[in-house]
Amino acid sequence: MEAFTHLFVCSFFFSLLRTSISQDSTITPNQSIRDGGTLVSADGSFQLGFFSPGNSKTRYVGIWYMISSETVVWVANRNAPLNDQSGVLKVTDDGFLVLLNSTNSIVWSSNTSRTAENPVAQLLDTGNLVVKDRIDDDPEKFLWQSFDYPCDTLLPKMKLGWNLVTGLDRFVSSWKSTEDPAQGEYSMRIDPRGLPQVVLMKRDSILARLGSWNGLHFTGYSGLRQNPIYNYEFVLNEKEVYFEYKLPDTSVFVRSMVNPSGVPQRFIWMDRTHSWEPIITAQLDQCAIYAFCGSYASCDINNSPVCSCLEGFLSKSPKDGDPVDRSDGCVRMTPLECNDRHKFLKRTGVKLPDTSSSWYNKSMTLEECEGICLKNCSCTAYASLDVRGGGSGCVLWFGRLVDISELAEGGQDLYIRMAISEPGRPEKKRHFSKKKLVAIIVGSTLLVVGMTIVGLVSYIWKKKLKNQEMTKRSQMKDNNNESEKEDMELPIFDMVAIANATDNFSNNNKLGEGGFGPVYKGILPEGRNIAVKRLSKNSGQGLNEFKNEVNLIAKLQHRNLVKLLGSCIQENENMLIYEYMPNKSLDSFIFDKAKSKLLDWHKRINIIRGVAKGLLYLHEDSRLKIIHRDLKASNILLDNNMNPKISDFGLARSFEEDQIDSKTNRIIGTYGYMSPEYAAHGQYSIKSDVFSFGVLALEIVSGKKNRGFCHSDHHLSLTGHAWKLWIEDRPMELIEDNLVADLCTLSNVLRHIHVGLLCVQQRPKNRPNMSSVVQMLSNESLLPKPKQPGFFTDSLEADSSSTKHGTCSANEITITLLEAR
Template sequence: MFKLSKKETFSQFQALKKSLSYRFWVTTKRNALVSLWESQVSDWHTLYTQPSSPCEYYGKCGANSVCNANNPRCTCLDGFVAHINRSMGCVRTIRLTCNKDGFRRYTGMVLPDTSSSWYDRNLNLQQCKDLCLQNCSCTAYANLDISGGGSGCLLWYHDLIDLRHYPQAQGGQDIYIRYSDSELDHSHKNGLSKRKIEAIISCSTTFVMCMILGLAIWLWKRKVEMEGMKKIFHQSRHNSKLRKEEPDLPAFDLPFIAKATDNFSDANKLGEGGFGPVYKGTLIDGQDIVVKRLSNTSGQGMEEFKNEVALIARLQHRNLVKLHGYCIQEEEKMLIYEYMPNKSLDYFIFDEIRSKILDWSKRFHIIGGIARGLVYLHRDSRLSIIHRDLKASNILLDENMNSKISDFGLARTLWGDQVDANTNKIAWTYGYMPTEYAVHGHFSMKSDVFSFGVMVLEIVSGKKNRDFSDPEHFLNLLGHAWRLWTEGRPTDLMDAFLCERCTSSEVIRCIHVGLLCVQQRPEDRPDMSAVVLMLNGDKLLPQPKVPGFYHGSDKAYLSGKFKSFSYNDVSLTVLGAR
C-alpha cells in the first residue's frame, strides 16, 4: 500500500465533486424532460381527439386524393378519377410506363402516410428523384428534412394516403408525384421559334375572329350540355314545372373510357341497339363494365340520355341494372353500366340451341325477378316510374341468371295521385305495345303490365310475339295463347324442350297470369303487386278476358288492317294449384 501526496488527494476530491454534480444535473434534466414530454403528450392527445378541420381525420379522402384545408373537400390528383367505390379514393387514368415516367411538383402539402415509404438522410433531391425512377413501384418523393435546407430523401411506394393541402401562409412542403410521360407538360422544352410566332401573329383578322367565334359557340354548347347533365328533370302533371337536383353519379373522362374499351375496338363490341353501339370495358382495377355510346344516327337523343341518368341514378334494386356513371365530353355521350356476363333474355329464349340452357326453373326465376323489379318501379321507389320499353332485349342476366331491367331512356315519372299520362310521340316497341298506347297515346302502369304479360308468354313458349304467326288461324302469339286457353290446352303453348322437366301447375299459372296481364282493357289487368302474389300461388286468379291485338300484331292494327270486333267471354276451369 502506498500513500498519496496532498496534491494527488486534492485532485481526486475535485474529480469526485465534479462527477456528483454532473449526475445531479443529468437527473434533474431527465426529470424535467419527462415532465415536459408528459405535458406535450397530453396536449397532442387533446389536439388529435378533437381535429380542428375535417381534413385532420386520417385517410378522409381515400387513396390518391387531396383534402383541401381552406374549403374542406376531396379532389383527385391530376390524372386520377374517382373510384366507383367512393371510399377507395381515386385511380389513375393512364398506367405508369416505368421506363418513361416523370414527376409533377405539388406545393403546400402535408406529406402522405409513410407506412409504405423509405428514407435516406444522405441523399440530395436529385439523387432522390433518380432513385425513385429506378424502381417501378415508387410513386412519389420529397425532401426528408426541409428545416435542414432540404436535405435527405423520402420515397413512397404504391398509393398515397392522407394527402392534405394548406395555403402557402400556413406552410406545407413540396412533394413530387410520378406520372406517365404522356401526361406531363413539356412545352417549356419545345418553345416556339420567333419565326413561328411571327407567322401566327400575321394570320388574318378574319380567320382569328372565326376561330374565336367557333370556340365561343363550342364552349356555350358544352356548358349547356354539362348543365343539362347535372340537373334532374322532374315532370309535373302537365310537364310544365322542372325541379333540379344533382345526380349522385361520377362523370368519367373520355380518355379513361377509351382506355377501358381499347379505344372502342370491334373486339370489345357487344352489340348495337336503338341507343347506339354497346362495348365491354375493363377498368384499371380489373372491374368489367358496359359502355353504351350514343350514336349520331340514333333515334334517341339528349333528352333520353338525360332521362336515363336522372332516373336510374336514384334507383337501387337487385332486379334493376346498376348505372356506374356517365361521360359527356366533346361530341360523345355515354352511359357506364355494370357488366352482365349472360347478355340479355332474348339472346337465350329465341335461339333454338341456347334456349335449352334455360330450363323451367330458371325461366320461372327470371319471370319472378322481372315482376319484383316492376313492383319496385311502380310502388316501392321514391318515384313512381313507368318503364315504357319492357321487352326481352331489355332484360339482362347476370352470372347466376338473375334478371335485371335495363334501358330507362323512355321511362316516365308519375306525380302525386297521377295514375296515367298521354303522349303524341309513339316510342314503344312493336310486339310489346299496349292497345291504349298504340291507338290513343295513353300510358299508365298497366301499360308496363301488358308488356310484362307479353314477355311471360314469350318465356313460356320460346316464341317472339312480333314474329309469330299461327298459319292455320292467322293469330299472333297472344291470339294463339288465348285460343289454346279457351280450348283447354294451355300447356300446348310451352316450348317443346320444357315438357321434359317442368312443374305443370307453375307453367299453367304463368300462362294464366300472362293472359290476365295482356287483357285489352287496362282496368282489367292486375297491378304488379298482385301479379307477384299470383305467381307465388298466394292469390286466386280470375278468368282472363280477350287480349289486346287478338287478331295479329300491333303494327298491323295500327295500319288499319283490322277493325273493331265483338266477342263473347269464354270461361275455362283449370285444375291445379292456384
C-alpha cells in the same frame, strides 16, 4: 212475254214444291239419321243426308240443294270418310252432333263449350246446320253451327273471316278432287294482320290477293257491285272481321266456291236450263299471282314486259329483255335518311300493296295520315282507308311495298315516300295571261320578302335556342355545378379512360346495338368489367333520353334493376357506364333453340318473378313512381347466376304519387310489347308496363316471339295464339318442348300462362297491378278468368325489317310514332 210467263210458272211451281215437303228439319237426342234418311229445311231449299261423291264408294254426311242433289255445299266428315253404309248421325243429351260407324265409334263430332236442356239439331232454310236449344232460336246462343266451319262453298249469310273474341277462323277450302271432299291445298280466307285483306292461299303461301276493303270493294278486285239480287257487307270492329253476302230475293240461288284447282267461282241457278251458270270465274293471270314482280315494282298485264319498277326505283339485277328481276324486285335510287325531308310520289289507279304489315286508323284525314308517315322513319307509303267517304281514314305501310298492280278501273291512289332530291314526274308547261303574269310576279315578290323576314326571325330564334342548348350541355359537363351533381348523383368518367377500357371502342369489344347506339365491353384499370352504352349520332334517341336515363336510374336501387355506374359527357360524346352482365340479354336465350335448353323451368320462374319484382319496385316502392315504357326481352339482362335485371330507362317516365295515367303525342316503344291504349292513343300508365310484362311472360314460357309469330293454322300473334289455346282448353301446347318433360311443375307453368293472359287483356282496368301479379305468381290462390287480349291479331304491327313476306322474323327495334288521332 213468253219467257217471262215461263219464268213465273217455274218459280210458282218451285214454291209449291217447297210447301209440299213434309220431311222433318230437326232431330232430337232420341232420334237419329241412318244412311238413306235425310233432313230437309223447312222451306225445302236444302237437304242433309249421306252421299258418295262421283264414282267414290266412301260415304259422307253432307248438305246439298234440293234443286241439284249433286251440288254438295257442306261436308261433316270430309277428312274422316265411312267405308260402308252403316253410318248414323245423332244428337247427344249434352248437345253434341256425332257421326257413328258400324262399331258405334265416333267418326266425327261437333264441338261446343255450352250445353242445353233440350238440344236439337236443325237444318235451317239458309243451309246452316245448327245445334241449339229447342225453344231458343237466337243465333247468338247456338251451341254449334256448320256456317262456322265452311268447306269449299260460301253460302249467302255465311261469314268469311274471324271472330276475334274466340279466335274462330271461318275460311273456305277446296276439295282435294271432285271425288274427295277432304280439305285440299287451296283456301280463301281473311288475313287479319295489319289492315285485314282477303287472300287465296296454296297451303301456307299466298297465291293471290283480293286486297283489303276500301268501303266499296276489295282493293284488288273492283268487280264487286251492289245490285237488287246480290248485296254484301264487310265488318271490321273489335270483335269481328268478316265478309258476308246476302240475297234479298229468296227465289234466287247463288253460291261461291273454290274449286279443287284453286280457282274462285260464283254460280247462279238458272231454272230455264236447270243448271248452274258461272257469274264469275277468277282468272289468275301473271299480275294476279302474289308478289309476281317483287318489291317496289308494279304489274300491268297490258304491258310487255308486265313488270316495271316504281318511279325512283331500279331493278336489283335486270335481265335481258326484262327490266325487272322478279326474284328480287327493285331498290331505291336514292336511299331514305331518317328525317322529315321527304316527299310523296302519287301513284293512281293501283291495287294497294300487301297490308299485312300495315297500320290503319278509321277516322284520320289524308293530311294527318301524311304527317304521321313523315314522322316515322319506317313508314314507306300511305293511302286512304275508305274511298267511300271521299278519302277518309289512313293506312300506313312499313318496310317493303309488295304486290302492286295497275287496274283498269277501281284502283286507288298510293303515296310513296321518296327522298326530297329524287326527281318527280315532269309537269306540263302552263301558259298564263298578262294579268295572271303580273299577279304571279307581284305575289312572288311579296313571297320572297316574307320568306326573307321569316328566315331572319328563324335564324335569330335558332341561334338563341342553340346558345341555350350549348349552355345546358356546358352545365352538364361542369363537375363544379352543384345542382347538376345533385340531379345526376353519379360519378363522371373521363373520355380517355373509357376509350382505353374499350380498346378505343374496338369491334371486338362490341356487345350489340340498340336504339340508343352501340354497347361495348370494357375493363377498368382496377380490373372491373363494365358495359359502355354510346349514343350514336344517327340515333333516333338523343340528349333528352340520355339525361332521362341518367336522372331516373341514378335514383333507383334494386337487385332486379341494372346498376348504372356513371356517365361520360365529353367531346360531343354521351355515354352511360353500366355494370357488365356476362350472360347478355334474355332474348339471346329464349329465342335461340340451342341456348334455350339451358333455361329449365326453375330458371324461367326466377326470371319471370324477378322481372315482376323489378317492375313492382318501379311502380310502387321506389322514391319515384316510374313507367318503363319499353319492357321487352332484349332489355332484360342476365347476371352470372341468370338473375334478371331490367335495363334501358331512356324512354321511362316518372309519375306523381297520386297520378294515374298520362298522354303523349310521341309514341315510343317496341311493337309487339306496346299496350293497345298506348300504341293507338299515346295513353300510358303502370298498366302499360303490365301489358308488356304479360307478353314477356308468355314469350318466356313458349320460347316464341310475340311479334313475327307464325303458325300454320292461323295468322294470330303469340298472345292471340295463347288465348286461342286457353279457350280451347289446350294451354299446354303453348309450352316450349324443353319444358314439357318437367311434369312435376306443369301446374306451375299453366299458372304463369294464366297470369300472362291476365296481364295482356285489352282494357287496362281489367289488368292486375304488379303487386297483385307478384302475389299471384307466388301462391296458389284462385285466379280470375282472363278476357280477350289486346292486339289479338297484331293489327298495329309494323315490320321495319327487309325480310320477305312469309318469313317469321321481326326486328325488335325501338320506334317513334306520332300519335294517331
